[in-house]
Amino acid sequence: MSSNENSEENLPSAQGEGEHGSVERADNPFADPGLPAHRPRVQDIDERAARRSERVVAFLFTLSMIATIAFIASYVAFPVDKIVYIFPIGHVSALNFSLGMTLGVALFCIGAGAVHWARTLMSDVETPADRHPIEADAETKAQVLADFKQGAEESGFGRRKLIRNTMFGAMAMVPLAGVMLLRDLGPLPEKKLRTTLWAKGKVLINMNTNEPLRPEDVAVGSLTFAMPEGLEEDAEDFQTQIAKAALMIVRIQPADIKDKQEREWAHEGIVAYSKICTHVGCPISLYEQQTHHVLCPCHQSTFDLSDGARVIFGPAGHALPQLRIGVNGEGNLEALGDFAEPVGPAFWERG
Ligand code: FES
Numbered sequence: 062m063s064s065n066e067n068s069e070e071n072l073p074s075a076q077g078e079g080e081h082g083s084v085e086r087a088d089n090p091f092a093d094p095g096l097p098a099h100r101p102r103v104q105d106i107d108e109r110a111a112r113r114s115e116r117v118v119a120f121l122f123t124l125s126m127i128a129t130i131a132f133i134a135s136y137v138a139f140p141v142d143k144i145v146y147i148f149p150i151g152h153v154s155a156l157n158f159s160l161g162m163t164l165g166v167a168l169f170c171i172g173a174g175a176v177h178w179a180r181t182l183m184s185d186v187e188t189p190a191d192r193h194p195i196e197a198d199a200e201t202k203a204q205v206l207a208d209f210k211q212g213a214e215e216s217g218f219g220r221r222k223l224i225r226n227t228m229f230g231a232m233a234m235v236p237l238a239g240v241m242l243l244r245d246l247g248p249l250p251e252k253k254l255r256t257t258l259w260a261k262g263k264v265l266i267n268m269n270t271n272e273p274l275r276p277e278d279v280a281v282g283s284l285t286f287a288m289p290e291g292l293e294e295d296a297e298d299f300q301t302q303i304a305k306a307a308l309m310i311v312r313i314q315p316a317d318i319k320d321k322q323e324r325e326w327a328h329e330g331i332v333a334y335s336k337i338c339t340h341v342g343c344p345i346s347l348y349e350q351q352t353h354h355v356l357c358p359c360h361q362s363t364f365d366l367s368d369g370a371r372v373i374f375g376p377a378g379h380a381l382p383q384l385r386i387g388v389n390g391e392g393n394l395e396a397l398g399d400f401a402e403p404v405g406p407a408f409w410e411r412g
Pocket residue numbers: 338339340341342343357358359360361362375376377
């Protein structure tokens with residue numbers, strides 16, 4: 062016995078047309094009129110029409126895949142600032158328009174394909190579901206399983222491989238659009254965290270006077286802040302660069318410098334250290350000239366500038382990086398290279 066026959070037997074309209082049905086309806090104007098008689102669709106009786114519908118559904122899913130590829134291509138091809146005129150909208154961003162259109166088409170085609178599939182090829186037999194107590198007894202579970210299997214069979218998942226495969230392809234590709242948008246999180250830092258503007262021959266510029274620093278400008282006990290020559294305060298990337306390159310300069314009696322490398326990297330007791338705290342990156346600004354300790358105001362990490370800027374107190378995990386300095390032919394203090402290690406916080410754990 063076919064499912065159609067089964068279903069038609071159960072239709073209220075069929076039941077209602079029994080010997081009592083018409084009498085009941087005539088007596089009771091509120092009686093359930095039942096469902097209209099089932100009419101098979103053209104696809105149910107004509108295999109060529111069914112194949113035509115199958116091709117339409119596959120076409121829509123394929124179109125969705127093409128639209129997703131176009132979305133990715135648009136993202137790569139159109140610059141952010143390209144404006145185009147599109148009638149009747151007017152001037153719009155080419156990138157936004159193309160992303161919206163292609164993603165819209167990709168999603169619409171999946172939906173349209175699924176609806177067309179359901180309306181033309183899946184079983185359209187109406188099956189009454191009588192009310193019953195809400196409990197999943199063994200019989201109900203078996204029935205649900207059987208219905209599921211029947212639904213899967215009638216939907217043609219196994220039989221109509223073209224639809225199934227193109228639908229899986231479309232569903233698998235649409236998320237790629239979201240993956241592409243992850244690129245908007247920004248470019249990878251690459252080696253930018255490892256390097257600063259300091260390089261061999263870069264003159265130290267006093268951040269207060271904007272003039273090159275000379276050894277005689279740095280008095281014992283003073284704290285001076287410096288930046289590399291060529292870095293302008295109104296430059297677009299000034300904050301990015303100074304956040305890595307900011308220097309603090311102090312002069313210590315060479316005999317008081319305990320660390321051998323620090324003494325070699327200094328010039329006549331003038332030492333240059335990164336100003337960026339290695340805890341979470343606050344700028345260090347407090348210097349105690351008797352002890353040569355510098356204190357970070359954020360969480361009180363304390364570094365000993367006479368001993369390689371090692372941490373003597375607080376949460377910072379690493380010594381401050383030292384910049385090797387010398388004097389150029391004009392008598393100005395200059396860098397003899399970049400920092401030997403990345404400056405700032407947390408990079409140590411990441412790198
Ligand atoms: S940022 Fe310097 S101690 Fe926390």
